[in-house]
Amino acid sequence: MSTALEIRNLSRRYGPILALDDLSLTLEAGRIVALFGENGSGKTTLLKVVAGLLAEYTGEVLVHGERPGPATKAMVSFLPDESFLPSGITARGAVAMFTDFFADFDARRATALIDDFGIDSRRALKTLSKGQREKVQLALAMSRRARVYLLDEPISGVDPAARETILATILTQYDPEALVVISTHLIADIEPVADAAVFLRAGRVLFAGDADDLRAQQGMSLDRLFRTAYQTPVRS
């Protein structure tokens, strides 16, 4: 298996706050990696840096050997925890836009997914519910034949039924050769599907490794490990 993501001594500040603190991490291709951590642990910042949306950091980030930039953006599919599409656009319009922007985008697959979600692709996104908009964004992100998928909180803020649908979509649509990083604090939902896990705390890696190895080493489930590890508050 090849290295999909290599991070060495990555630090990133927001003013006086150190969001990522000398973080080093290597992730292999062909794996589903759960990125765990409480609010403010640096999950979103880490994904933004890898996706090439934050320019000011120290350390080294390599995506398949390339620094974040146009070349990595062509192989990274990033699903932010934000409504990033113009609200006036329809799902069909969004598919057309992704077709123009991303050479690895499969428009037919995206359209089929949106149909499967029961969303009318002619309706403007602003007329859809939050959950429906998130599903449209997920359909777009997962319809790229990307080498790295970065999914920031894809299942938070939606009901359990929608969560199941979203997870099923991720699992059935991603390229098995690709690295999938799913950031979440809903561990119980992700644990059954994760090959590996990274626990972040105060911008540092608390635990990282193969999911089975972590469970064996710590003698508990990842869910239990999270609850135990994050019980004490971070000292600032």
Place this chain on the structure above:
Amino acid sequence: MYAALLKNEARLEARPLGAYLGIALALFVTGVAMVLLRVPAVSSLGFLAAIAASILLAVGIPLHLLQRYYATMYGRQGYLTHAVPATHTTLYAVKFSWALVVWLAALVLAAGLGLLTFIGQAIAAGGTAADVWRALDDAFATVPTATRVVMVAWLVIMLLANIAQFGWIVSFGMEERFRALGLGGPVVMWFVSYLVLQALSMLAIVLIPVGVTTDLSQLVFASFIPELAAAVEGGDPSFIPLGWLVVLPLVLPVFAVLTLRSLRDHTSLR
């Protein structure tokens, strides 16, 4: 990627720009119709409404472009813009050229509607369209062709420089170092750039000994300092200084380069 980004800019902007155009045309048509009624108070109100149509296009459209630049580069839509595999130069080139085309079209349309408004007013007053053309001719009769060319060229440069300045105030103001200011970052940068441009213009007026006679007919090569001294004592300057004309062409590339640097090295989506 330039063509794809530009195509989508046009696709997403068709509706809001169409709304501006629709409102402006509705104001203009209503206003001119009221002017042509020849009822004093109604005609005056109609004239104001028709002029408001031009102002909406000339001022509202650039403000809309500014808001759109912020929203698509640093707002939520920025997550898509910066995820597209395009260089920072391509992103900037798309935004710049789109703003140039739209703002130029808006200005031409605003000028056209303004002219038609004055023609409507002339007709309402018992005159003809020719009266308006004659008045325009008279205003520029003494202006030499070279001066007219300079005036048009300067208007184009002013447009380009304004676009570059707007891009810079948003991109620089949204850098990480101004994070605490939020949207205040671009506002502060606008004030900074305004003050710098004023200071540079004043400096150029004082240092560059070029001007034009008050009827715009002849160039004058003399220092403006004595004229300023006379003006302080209540006298009228004998010519208009032109040194300030060099400021915008000089700062235009500076704004562009600084914006590109902001995009490349300091993009920080919040």
